[in-house]
């Protein structure tokens with residue numbers, strides 16, 4: 001039985017936990033930033049390390065009793081460095097937003113400029129959206145796509161803005177963009193204006209670690225920030241990697257602790273170490289490649305049906321489908337319909353969307369979680385066909401029929417407890 005202690009001690013939470021386990025087991029997860037972790041990762045998260053305070057870093061802590069925390073954090077750091085070809089790693093950020101915020105404060109003074117990707121073209125809130133407090137302190141300017149039908153970034157505009165605004169950081173990375181970036185161009189422009197090249201790899205960290213996508217460090221990027229729970233398939237958390245500068249690494253460490261955080265969440269760091277160990281296995285490379293193959297299989301189905309995808313398709317793990325243009329329904333309605341059919345994804349603005357963020361023109365979905373379950377190209381294509389059926393017919397009979405087929409697929413591909421060596 002799962003959760004025997006919670007069942008006894010807290011029946012209300014028990015009911016919610018069991019409900020969520022069932023929802024995850026019986027439906028298919030297509031939110032591109034979600035995944036399923038191994039039981040080994042879960043065991044680390046549930047370990048007694050949650051009881052421990054460990055402010056500081058291995059070998060230099062502010063509390064006693066650090067024999068095992070030091071071993072855990074050192075292993076996490078060493079594995080992260082190996083995975084990403086970094087000289088330094090800070091594994092303490094509590095999440096991706098924290099990692100980005102600390103990175104800005106480590107590298108910038110108030111009023112300094114950051115040139116990042118426009119949120120409406122796929123960037124992230126922490127890349128300088130006016131709703132964040134970051135914009136009260138730093139000056140964010142943006143670049144975007146030259147052509148939303150191909151996804152090509154406007155590098156000429158990036159250079160022009162960079163020369164005019166003299167940013168201290170040129171930031172690459174996204175949470176809703178389906179193409180690979182031209183990293184050499186980013187670095188060239190950064191060097192021309194004396195900026196640091198930083199990439200937020202949160203979405204594609206697993207693709208990079210699994211060598212299914214290019215590594216920005218190979219092109220001279222200085223720093224990468226990331227979450228650890230998306231394609232990388234670790235526990236919820238963040239991380240900052242520095243390619244080679246010890247001076248930058250020291251600034252980052254200081255910004256994380258004592259700058260922004262207190263006691264590191266050692267149970268999460270242990271889980272990060274376990275997940276990084278899994279990502280170093282040969283099977284992780286297969287998984288990373290298959291994520292892209294599965295996304296391509298879905299792309300093919302949508303392309304054939306004449307649907308409009310942002311950038312015309314995908315090079316990575318995610319697709320942005322313009323359901324408003326393709327099927328005449330809003331992203332919100334599509335999200336709800338597909339949820340009822342057992343397919344979980346999220347509504348998402350399509351570049352330069354004229355609809356509101358709470359009910360935009362598109363949906364965003366991806367293949368990391370279904371790939372972890374073992375679905376291949378044929379099954380991914382079938383999921384895309386079922387999505388089209390729901391989005392075009394929209395009646396209860398279709399929704400119920402598709403839900404049944406999704407449940408069958410989910411049963412045939414259960415969430416794994418562990419991964420191949």
Ligand code: DSN
Pocket residue numbers: 033096124175
């Ligand atoms: N919430 C994450 C995502 O879904 O992409 C980004 O922070």
